[in-house]
Amino acid sequence: MKHTNIRNFCIIAHIDHGKSTLADRLLEATSTISKAEMKDQVLDSMDLERERGITIKMHAITMEYQAKNGEKYILNLIDTPGHVDFTYEVSRSLAACEGALLIVDAAQGIEAQTVSNLYMAIENDLEIIPVINKIDLPSAQIDHVKQQIIDIIGCKDEEILLASAKMGLGIPEILEEVVKKIPAPQGDTEAPTRALIFDSMFNAYRGAVAYIRVKEGTIRAGQQIRFFNTGKVFEAQEVGILRLRQIKHDSLSAGEVGYIIAGAKDVKDTKVGDTITTVNNPATEALPGYREVKPMVYSGLFPSDTDQYEDLRAALEKLRLNDSALFYEPETSIALGFGFRCGFLGLLHMEIIQERLEREYLLDLVTTVPNVEFHAFTKVGTMVAVDNPANLPPVNDIEHIEEPFITSSILTPAEYVGNIMALAMERRGIYINTEYIDKTRANLHYEFPLTEVIFDFYDKLKSISRGYASFDYEFKDYRASEVVRLDILLNGDPVDALSVIVHKDKAYEWGRKVCEKLQELIPRQMFQIAIQASIGSKVIARETIKALRKNVTAKCYGGDISRKRKLLEKQKEGKKRMKQLGTVQVPQEAFLAVLKG
Amino acid sequence: MPDSSALYIHVPYCKRKCNYCDFYSVTELDSKKRYFDALNKEISLYSNKPPFALDTINTIYLGGGTPSLLAPEEALLLLNHLKWNFHITGRVEVSFEANPGTVLQTNLYSFLKAGFNRITIGVQSFHDGELAVLTRIHNGEEAINAVRLARKAGFENIGIDLIFGIPGQTPASWRESLQRAVDLRPHHISMYGLTIEPHTPLGLAIKSRQLSRCDEELERDMYLKGIEVLESAGYEHYEISNLALQGYRSRHNQKYWNGNPYLGLGPAAHSFNGIQRWWNCANVEQYCQYLDEDLLPFEKKEQLSIEQKCQELILLGLRRKEGIDLQQWSQVASGDLLTSAEPVIKELGGLDTRTLPFKNSKHNRLLTVLHKRLCLTRQGLLLYDTVCEKLAQVI
Incomplete structure (x- = not known):
């Protein structure tokens, strides 16, 4: 396949705005998956995963599309994690694409998280295709939502596509637009190899599976490969592309999206954002944008029945295999006995992990109040990172303490701005500015101490805005604070x-x-x-x-x-x-x- | 020494329902005839079933509701029917509960003639205001009269019930009621701390703050005062809430605490055969329907596990001055209670073996051991529920 006929794109959407339904329609329309398979997929997923060692969760999928111009195209749809704690993962997925579908619910309009991800996509020079979904809803406000989109991305009215994924409306138009508007990937297949890991998962039979976008050069099965940031060398046991199943290929080259299995035992070796190069044609520099994902929120997890300690450890180990952002280490509490200090990307991540431990592993847990990591500077000039209140040095030894701050944007109907400002004040928010997206919607920019938003902030925000305000944040820096x-x-x-x-x-x-x-x-x-x-x-x-x-x-x-x-x-x-x-x-x-x- | 069994008959009728009462009763008397037919049917059904068909029975107790609402001939027929169907032998204690507001001299005499030899009168208080708070149908004077009438009618075993911890009750009014009781010299006195059941009218009135609950400290003082006054008047404190003159303990009630079998007849009555407990449905209409179809009217039956038997040994044993029989415990639990409960007993403050059961421990301890029986001290009585809870955790 010529590179000119490859399109790599993702979907930016708020939860519930119809991302998965739209993705399903695209797969159907390109005959990647039949309607029957759609159903089978759900029914068989457990057995499939177990027996054949494939994954059903869509990290990325390759579609073949016969365009109206008669040419055949390869469309790689790359999934993005759906929530605020995974901003970094989202940014890596975006970095693997040349374009993005912006999906906005015709009744709900644009939400804060969508705006943040959209800006991130624009920063990554992605071509944006705006789509208003759910136009069949009686409460759809198509003109209003159109205006919102125009205000944010400055596109023309006629560039906005209308669709109803549920009803199957507008799907061919979307596919055509992907081919027409999104640029083909650039990159020399003979250049030193650089491939970006945008996602990875653990498979019990095959070890860590990395999902990659080859930016330059070529990776062939059997070659020695090196992970830039970990420095580790592995053999590329298998490479291929992603359909419903993993399909083996001999190689993946610049512009292509696929998977690589290198016998790494742990997803720690296949970190999202890392760059893979080949030993025989090595690149000297990694792709930009890699960073260590660090936990932002910590909490103690203790089994309520002390006999379950080993079960908890085993469960955390399993979850960790698939989630390199999860951190844990043994902790002993006088009150709660043996447990683990766990680090999470954010509150939602924490809730998901706790829920999975309780539901999937049937553990009954006692959790302690979540906290951020404080930096305590001692009088002798050392810095102690404190992720557990118990570890704070004696007050007399401390020169000062710093706490993490975030920058955030709160997108809200204008009528709730007053309520939200009051809440922000209560939470030690530092006002930056307000952008009016249109006459009725404001985007409030605030800096907050992270500790103020990890605790019921989101619920409060929702309740004072009748559910309309949305919230997005990113770590900013550490600042001295009187804690x-x-x-x-x-x-x-x-x-x-x-x-x-x-x-x-x-x-x-x-x-x-x-x-x-x-x-x-x-x-x-x-x-x-x-x-x-x-x-x-x-x-x-x-x-x-x-x-x-x-x-x-x-x-x-x-x-x-x-x-x-x-x-x-x-x-x-x-x-x-x-x-x-x-x-x-x-x-x-x-x-x-x-x-x- | 195996004791004989007991019969309990529930009479589910009241003139008016008292606001604190949690027992099953109705105020409509229309179903009474049907109830009696059903009750007789139930008696006949059990008379063919072991163990009660074979056991000897030497206590009968008519509780309620208000058994004194029965016409004397109804009571007579009932007793005769019981005698006809069960082995009622020896010196039998036949008790019935009476409400001072339903007592007339003629009636009491007829009950005595019918074979009842023990009357327990629901006095509750001699204070009119307190009786009004409890929505009793009688006043203090009627209560005094009821005791006198019982004596006059010829009853030689009279018990009265008193309640303390009534909203608005004062230490002085409680002392007054105690003094009145002592002056009347009944053979048996039960004194109950008022139990406020949340779903009763009283419970609701307290929840909605129309009435206020008696202060815990005050209630504690009243309880201690009650024991002190009655003991010094010659009454023996033999169960948490029960005191009696020498030879006048309630033989029937002791069977509950000793773990003897008892057969409960009538709606909502509970039974125990030594292994199983079961209870009848708490609804006259349903009760009658069951028996119309020759079915036993029980709602639920439970088989006691060893663990449950042990729990009962604790909760029943500690109520009695005689305490938990440690030898019996060893047989049931196949282990030594004092050994297995050692840490718990320690947590509770340890034993004070120099204190007699139910008496004041100088060292402020809750438990004592006398004649291989684990008993509460006076301090322990005050925390009976806590001690039960802790001990039951070692099973």
């Missing part, structure tokens, strides 16, 4: 799992809330329990749980015995969910309730 460690003490003993690092202005409110929550949730015991919040040795909030003074069932006759016995059984069951902290028994719900803020 303190707040400890929670039960009868004088600190509960390590409840310690947090907070801004000093917020410490009192946090402490008071946690004390109140605990007072509500810790059952009364035979002795009085003092719940205190303290900064260093200074107690800033306190609640007391009074000792039980009289706790006696007055009547127990023939009809009461079963009921009383059942209560004992229930209490015994409940005891399993209690953590013994010193003399005090604390229900696990208490740890979870603290998370709810």
